[in-house]
Amino acid sequence: MDGFFKTVHRIVEGIPSGSVMTYGQIAEMAGNPRASRAVGYAMRAIPSGSDIPWHRVVNSKGEISLRRTMQGEDDRLLQRAILEAEGVEFSKSGRIDLKKYGLP
DNA sequence: CAGCTGACGCCAT
């Protein structure tokens, strides 16, 4: 592959609307089931306005783990709005039901 | 070349 990031980005772009994928699944598809951290790093490397639907990428808890920054809060809110618009339901804790929206 | 960091996952409690 051109690079782990490129592969990860490719996978994220392939996530269908209304569904979400976890870092672990992406890492596994990328060829490194243990590289979940690297996947997160790849997500962070995505420039704003890119075609990568990063909002469809969530962690094993079903939510985004951005750092505790105001920017992070903004992205997290935006992510929730987009996913809701795509038909993804959020629990009261702000989490997504991976059993229902997560890709098998 | 070596060490550190990071949008994490899994297991144990």
Next chain:
DNA sequence: TATGGCGCCAGCT
């Protein structure tokens, strides 16, 4: 369900 500890890989300084 929540919290803490350990390990994982890739990229940057």
